[in-house]
Amino acid sequence: MPFAIVAFDDTQKSVTGTTETEIKYTRFANTVIKWTQMMIVATLWVSGGTGYLKIYIDSETSPRLQFSTTLTSETRFQDTFSIGDLSAGIHTVRVKLVNSGSYVTYNKLLEVYVR
Numbered sequence: 001m002p003f004a005i006v007a008f009d010d011t012q013k014s015v016t017g018t019t020e021t022e023i024k025y026t027r028f029a030n031t032v033i034k035w036t037q038m039m040i041v042a043t044l045w046v047s048g049g050t051g052y053l054k055i056y057i058d059s060e061t062s063p064r065l066q067f068s069t070t071l072t073s074e075t076r077f078q079d080t081f082s083i084g085d086l087s088a089g090i091h092t093v094r095v096k097l098v099n100s101g102s103y104v105t106y107n108k109l110l111e112v113y114v115r
Contacts, residue, residue: 002115003037003115004113004115005111005112005113006112006113006114007026007093007110007111007112008110008111009024009026009109009110010110011108012106013106013107014104014105014106014107015097015098015104016099016105017098017099017102017103018099018101018102019098020054020097021096021097021098022095022096023095023097024094024107025092025093025094026112027090027091027092027093028090028093028112029089029090030083030086030087030088030089030090030091031088031089034084034088035084035086035114036083036115037081037082037114037115038080038082038093038112038113039078039080039112039114040055040065040077040078040079040081040111041077041078041109041113042077042078042107042110042111043074043075043076043106044067044068044069044074044075044077044105044106044107045071045074045105045106046070046072046099046105046106047072047103047104048072048099048101048103049099049102049103049105050069050070050099050100050101051068051097051098051099051103051105051106052066052067052098052099052100052105053067053068053077053095053105053107054066054095054096054098055081055094055095056093057086057091057093058092058094064083065081074106083114093112095110
């Protein structure tokens with residue numbers, strides 16, 4: 001089964017410093033079709049330090065996926081993870097940024113796919 005896109009955002013967001021901050025979110029239905037995998041495509045870059053983009057589902061406290069970079073130009077990342085453990089219903093994908101120091105971490109492109 002191919003992936004289906006559930007969200008697309010190309011708005012540039014940024015976070016300065018070491019406090020993990022939610023910058024984007026989207027919701028999806030896990031009802032008629034029981035989705036088992038999610039793929040995230042995102043861009044990430046920093047002004048310095050190491051920047052992290054973390055993906056959470058609903059109110060989870062551990063990220064399902066994490067990208068990191070020390071690159072200062074916009075770089076594309078992509079990975080897939082399991083969502084087969086999610087119950088039927090509406091779920092929220094939360095995107096958070098943080099940096100290892102007092103630098104800026106940026107995100108622009110975000111694509112969310114399920115299958």
